[in-house]
Amino acid sequence: MGYVPTFTYQAAVCHAPQFAPRSYRHFTVSPLTGAMGADVEGIDLSSASDAAIAELEQALTDHIALMIRGQENLTPPAQIAFARRLGHVGIWPYAKAMEGYPEITELIQEPGDKYAFGGTWHSDSCSFEHPPKYTMLHCVACPPVGGDTGFANQYLAWERLDPALKAELEHRRAIASGRLGYMTAASDAEVQSHTATPVSFRPEELLEVAHPVARTHPVTGRKALYVNSSYTLCLEGESQKQSLPLLRRLWEHAITPEFTCRLRWSRGALAIWDNRCCLHYAHSDYPGYRRHMRRIVVEGERPV
Amino acid sequence: MPDVLPQLRHPTAYEMQRALLHAPQLSPRDYRHITVAPVSGAIGAEVTGIALGAIDDAAMGEVVTALADHLVLVFPGQTLAPADQVAFARRLGPVNPWPYARPMAGYPELTELVSGPADIHNFGGGWHTDSSTFPRPPAYTVLQCIEGPDAGGDTSFANQYLAWDTLHETVCRGLEGRRLIHATAKGFGDHSRSTGSGHVTTTPVVVPPEHEGLESRHPVGRTHPLTGRRALYVNAGFAARFEGHSVEESQPLLDALAAHGGIPEFTCRVRWRPGTLVVWDNRCCLHYAHNDYRGQRRVMRRAVVEGEVPV
Numbered sequence: 308m309g310y311v312p313t314f315t316y317q318a319a320v321c322h323a324p325q326f327a328p329r330s331y332r333h334f335t336v337s338p339l340t341g342a343m344g345a346d347v348e349g350i351d352l353s354s355a356s357d358a359a360i361a362e363l364e365q366a367l368t369d370h371i372a373l374m375i376r377g378q379e380n381l382t383p384p385a386q387i388a389f390a391r392r393l394g395h396v397g398i399w400p401y402a403k404a405m406e407g408y409p410e411i412t413e414l415i416q417e418p419g420d421k422y423a424f425g426g427t428w429h430s431d432s433c434s435f436e437h438p439p440k441y442t443m444l445h446c447v448a449c450p451p452v453g454g455d456t457g458f459a460n461q462y463l464a465w466e467r468l469d470p471a472l473k474a475e476l477e478h479r480r481a482i483a484s485g486r487l488g489y490m491t492a493a494s495d496a497e498v499q500s501h502t503a504t505p506v507s508f509r510p511e512e513l514l515e516v517a518h519p520v521a522r523t524h525p526v527t528g529r530k531a532l533y534v535n536s537s538y539t540l541c542l543e544g545e546s547q548k549q550s551l552p553l554l555r556r557l558w559e560h561a562i563t564p565e566f567t568c569r570l571r572w573s574r575g576a577l578a579i580w581d582n583r584c585c586l587h588y589a590h591s592d593y594p595g596y597r598r599h600m601r602r603i604v605v606e607g608e609r610p611v
Numbered sequence: 612m613p614d615v616l617p618q619l620r621h622p623t624a625y626e627m628q629r630a631l632l633h634a635p636q637l638s639p640r641d642y643r644h645i646t647v648a649p650v651s652g653a654i655g656a657e658v659t660g661i662a663l664g665a666i667d668d669a670a671m672g673e674v675v676t677a678l679a680d681h682l683v684l685v686f687p688g689q690t691l692a693p694a695d696q697v698a699f700a701r702r703l704g705p706v707n708p709w710p711y712a713r714p715m716a717g718y719p720e721l722t723e724l725v726s727g728p729a730d731i732h733n734f735g736g737g738w739h740t741d742s743s744t745f746p747r748p749p750a751y752t753v754l755q756c757i758e759g760p761d762a763g764g765d766t767s768f769a770n771q772y773l774a775w776d777t778l779h780e781t782v783c784r785g786l787e788g789r790r791l792i793h794a795t796a797k798g799f800g801d802h803s804r805s806t807g808s809g810h811v812t813t814t815p816v817v818v819p820p821e822h823e824g825l826e827s828r829h830p831v832g833r834t835h836p837l838t839g840r841r842a843l844y845v846n847a848g849f850a851a852r853f854e855g856h857s858v859e860e861s862q863p864l865l866d867a868l869a870a871h872g873g874i875p876e877f878t879c880r881v882r883w884r885p886g887t888l889v890v891w892d893n894r895c896c897l898h899y900a901h902n903d904y905r906g907q908r909r910v911m912r913r914a915v916v917e918g919e920v921p922v
Contacts, residue, residue, distance in 0.1 A: 309817040309818050309819040309820050309822070309823075310817065310818050310823070311815065311816065311817055311818075320736075320902060321730070321731055321732070321733060321902040321903070321905045322902075322903055322905055323904070323905040323906045323907075324760075324762060324763060324903070324904065324906075337762075338761070338762035339762060339882075340762055340763055340765060340901065340903055341760065341762055341763030341764070341901070341903030341904045341905075342763075342901075342903045420624075421623075421624055421625045421628075422624055423624040423627075426624060450652070452637070452648075452649045452650065452651060452652055453637070453651055453652025453653075454652070455651065457875055564767060564899055564901055565736075565901055565902050565903045567901075569880045588875055590651070590652070590875055590876055591624055591627055591628070591876055592627075592631055592651060592652025592653050592876045593631075593637075593652045594628035594629075594631050594632045594637070594652075595632060595637065
């Protein structure tokens with residue numbers, strides 16, 4: 308006879324597709340996975356109508372991260388103008404802006420660079436009091452293969468957390484700080500001298516801020532897990548040492564492969580994602596190649 | 612226990628780049644009969660320009676070479692009949708039935724893996740390499756998509772040569788000569804626990820009585836018979852303990868090695884379409900079936916190609 312196995316080696320994380328089926332009038336949207344992410348084709352961001360932009364924001368709400376293909380002709384001013392249609396454009400204080408465009412940070416990875424920008428799971432600038440809601444990257448150059456960006460849906464991460472743990476964490480806050488990632492990068496002379504995009508931080512500039520462990524998205528009303536290993540120092544009211552075992556468990560859970568998608572770049576594509584409900588990770592697997600992105604952030608609200 | 616846990620850490624960007632630069636993945640060869648396009652910097656290539664149902668020896672030789680270089684080959688648009696899938700798998704080595712599921716009717720070498728809309732568990736979730744509890748685990752798995760969701764149900768792969776190459780040298784030294792006990796009961800539960808567990812997957816997986824206590828000892832770092840390269844061979848879901856040590860003693864190091872094996876820079880992610888056939892080398896990669904398509908049906912056909920005793 309034999310026995311029916313219980314598959315003890317895997318977690319029960321299955322879920323149905325997370326996006327509502329919707330038909331779009333101004334462009335086509337192709338979902339990438341059951342968790343999040345979509346490819347968008349058939350829109351020109353430099354000349355899109357208000358209706359098309361509203362629809363694009365709807366698609367972003369549904370899919371959390373969009374890879375919008377075919378934006379080869381999007382100039383820096385046009386990219387800034389597009390970003391302004393989605394909200395206030397922020398200035399990122401930690402790197403030199405693109406000449407003439409204070410809103411744009413150029414992320415350039417040269418073939419010999421020893422520091423990989425964004426190479427940990429994180430949500431952008433969550434050590435700020437008002438972290439950016441959206442980040443967009445416009446791909447000026449990318450390697451023929453490699454350099455993908457991974458994303459993880461943090462609504463799912465929160466919803467799929469053990470119910471007892473959820474109840475315990477529901478009203479807790481965690482301390483986020485730029486000390487962890489930024490300082491390591493900025494204080495390493497070797498890293499700085501081999502990096503095309505130098506980042507500069509003065510310790511006194513590095514904020515510490517308390518944000519809810521689960522934040523409520525202002526548009527969808529859904530809760531999303533909002534801790535990550537790049538910024539979260541500890542739970543409020545606990546030491547780092549006390550917090551670490553639980554935080555490690557949360558970080559690991561947050562990037563369960565079932566919650567993720569992986570976006571592949573093409574020259575001229577623009578990716579945009581919602582930092583309020585996803586983490587991302589820049590894959591550093593293209594040694595010998597150059598990668599050049601133009602980054603703009605759209606300001607967000609204080610997490611609640 | 613090898614005292615290597617303190618030295619196990621995430622590789623730096625520089626260590627990662629050094630390992631990736633020396634891998635054949637980023638330098639595809641020139642092929643005459645097939646077109647090979649890598650899908651990530653670490654592992655995997657899409658192969659086009661060939662019909663696997665009628666492949667000649669010259670093209671097959673190139674496929675074997677590409678497989679050794681890229682570990683995972685994705686052949687879109689093949690739609691092979693069951694007999695043709697078996698015939699193709701046989702070009703890679705002897706093909707035996709898989710003893711844990713009823714074979715497809717009329718084709719003892721094929722297992723049909725069906726996920727139904729109500730399934731909670733999927734087949735092949737969790738990072739693993741196939742059948743490492745066998746004394747001779749399969750060298751290759753040949754999987755074809757028959758039916759699946761539009762989005763969801765991807766399979767990720769992780770290059771375990773890179774996992775080995777990015778371990779600190781003191782870790783490699785500490786793991787030298789060490790063996791792991793791989794146990795069917797660990798990954799598939801023991802008999803007592805699973806009795807009465809009810810619905811698990813649509814494909815009835817049944818561990819035959821003679822396999823209930825099956826355990827095999829395999830090296831932690833195995834040497835690939837064709838490439839001569841070392842690969843981390845930790846199948847965390849099934850590796851119960853280090854030889855000579857208890858489960859409790861072994862677990863922290865097993866967990867850390869498992870986490871290391873799945874570092875995103877070692878991976879690629881493959882999207883299926885009906886008719887896509889994928890071949891991977893179980894000796895040097897892990898894979899993970901993403902369970903993100905609940906409510907939909909997915910049908911895959913699998914053949915496994917015999918491997919050697921890991922050394």
